[in-house]
Amino acid sequence: MQFDFLAKRAVLFGLMVMGLLSGGCVRTMNPILKDDQVISNDALIGKWVAKDGKVTGDLRAGDDNKYKLTYSNEQGKVSNLLVRFGKIGDVSVAEISPDSPPIPANTGEEYTSLLAPMYTLVVIDSTQPQLQLTAISTDWLKKYVQAHPDDLSVNNPNDLIVQASTQDFQRFFLKHYKDDGMLGEPAIFVHPGDPTTQTAK
16 A cells, blocks of 8 residues: 555656656656765756746755755646756756655654655756756656566556666666667756747746
8 A cells, every 4th residue: 555655646746747858757766866966056046937938947945955946837737846956977967856845743654654755867968058958768768677677676667666776776877878769858948038938828
């Protein structure tokens, strides 16, 4: 029952972030970054809009290099997310997770034990002159784990919740991120008012 709850929670989170990148949303049960890999990235603080004007984001500073992202999808529905920046090897990445509301002090551990967050990886291709992001393609990963079931621990090849440790996932990413099709199509964001974008909906 616990895993079913986590899987459903992961699906909900995946749907929230899916619109961010056309490559899809691969979710992990463990953080993408180790704490000593996390860096500050204040240069990205501010408001962003996709070049097609359909989605927007507002990145703000938080505590301990955890940035707060308010993300509005094509239907205008808002998600509050946490973002940590860092590098895996020489690759600049962002780790995105849900920003959970505070849990009352008297809440039982039977409840809190089920609230493990999910994480997703976003690759920061460039920040100038525009913010270009990509993510692991779910289609690529699904085909890969079906053909190589022992290379990466996932709950099942069709749902793709990665169970591998942070270290094992990073090792897998560095080995394959240059493979053809591993990363999806880029998403491009600009600041509101940029003449190259449409008006946000």
